[in-house]
Amino acid sequence: MAESGYPDVLALDGVGVRLGGRQVLCDVTFSLGKGEFTGIIGQNGAGKTTLLRVILGLLEPSGGRVLIDGEPLGGKNKASIGYVPQKLVIDPDMPLRARDVVSLGLDGYKLGFGFPSRQRRELVERALADVGAAGYADARVGELSGGEQQRVLIAHALISRPKLLLLDEPLANLDLRSEQEIVAVLGKLAREHEISVLLSAHDMNPLLGVMDKIVYIAGGRAASGATHEVVTSEGLTALYGHPVEVVRVHGRILVVAGD
Numbered sequence: 001m002a003e004s005g006y007p008d009v010l011a012l013d014g015v016g017v018r019l020g021g022r023q024v025l026c027d028v029t030f031s032l033g034k035g036e037f038t039g040i041i042g043q044n045g046a047g048k049t050t051l052l053r054v055i056l057g058l059l060e061p062s063g064g065r066v067l068i069d070g071e072p073l074g075g076k077n078k079a080s081i082g083y084v085p086q087k088l089v090i091d092p093d094m095p096l097r098a099r100d101v102v103s104l105g106l107d108g109y110k111l112g113f114g115f116p117s118r119q120r121r122e123l124v125e126r127a128l129a130d131v132g133a134a135g136y137a138d139a140r141v142g143e144l145s146g147g148e149q150q151r152v153l154i155a156h157a158l159i160s161r162p163k164l165l166l167l168d169e170p171l172a173n174l175d176l177r178s179e180q181e182i183v184a185v186l187g188k189l190a191r192e193h194e195i196s197v198l199l200s201a202h203d204m205n206p207l208l209g210v211m212d213k214i215v216y217i218a219g220g221r222a223a224s225g226a227t228h229e230v231v232t233s234e235g236l237t238a239l240y241g242h243p244v245e246v247v248r249v250h251g252r253i254l255v256v257a258g259d
């Protein structure tokens with residue numbers, strides 16, 4: 001239960017995952033309140049995608065529970081989760097405009113309801129404006145830059161009005177400026193639209209200014225809390241199971257092998 005008295009938008013309680021006979025994640029526990037911004041941070045292969053797959057209900061945990069709004073993950077509350085995949089997989093020759101991709105996000109929503117075309121257009125315009133992508137609504141998505149495509153994907157997920165937005169490595173392969181812009185867009189969605197944002201990344205630094213909470217994964221386990229509480233030499237040494245040192249330089253945090 002969150003301090004507000006409302007149930008957390010997302011809560012994981014002792015979640016474990018076994019894959020191919022190996023315990024990939026063990027006893028993962030954390031929660032996410034309304035409008036909170038949380039980064040799942042870990043090196044390659046730490047288990048970030050696996051954890052997102054569990055939250056999306058695509059992978060059955062070997063133990064523990066996933067609760068959405070205090071209820072077990074199921075058909076009804078799955079609709080309140082928006083998912084942004086790592087990148088748009090699309091044939092560059094497809095004549096699909098940015099607004100078409102966003103509009104597709106409506107079709108999985110409230111099936112059978114059907115949106116009249118004017119309302120559909122308005123919803124698409126609003127979602128594109130919310131992510132700052134209105135300027136290229138009519139551009140072919142295959143011709144957009146990585147950062148622009150990422151905004152379109154976020155708008156696609158946003159149009160079904162999710163309470164919780166999950167993003168798998170949205171900053172991967174972006175240049176510094178696009179990275180900062182995407183972080184700013186997501187920070188605004190959390191603050192102004194009160195959408196709970198959970199994203200995975202291998203580098204925590206671009207997120208330091210917006211993250212309310214960090215979920216740091218290493219050695220198959222996770223530590224969560226405020227960044228300054230979790231990212232300490234002592235805490236991460238315990239998590240990794242070998243000595244690491246947390247070094248702060250010029251506002252950046254580096255985790256390096258210790259003695």
Ligand SMILES: Nc1ncnc2c1ncn2[C@@H]1O[C@H](COP(=O)(O)OP(=O)(O)OP(=O)(O)O)[C@@H](O)[C@H]1O
Pocket residue numbers: 019020024042043044045046047048049050051202
């Ligand atoms: N189907 C599977 N069977 C066995 N092991 C798997 C399977 N899928 C993933 N794994 C293993 O689980 C671990 C976690 O993988 P996962 O893809 O979740 O990591 P990640 O943190 O998302 O990494 P990356 O940043 O490289 O995407 C890895 O060691 C991976 O090899």
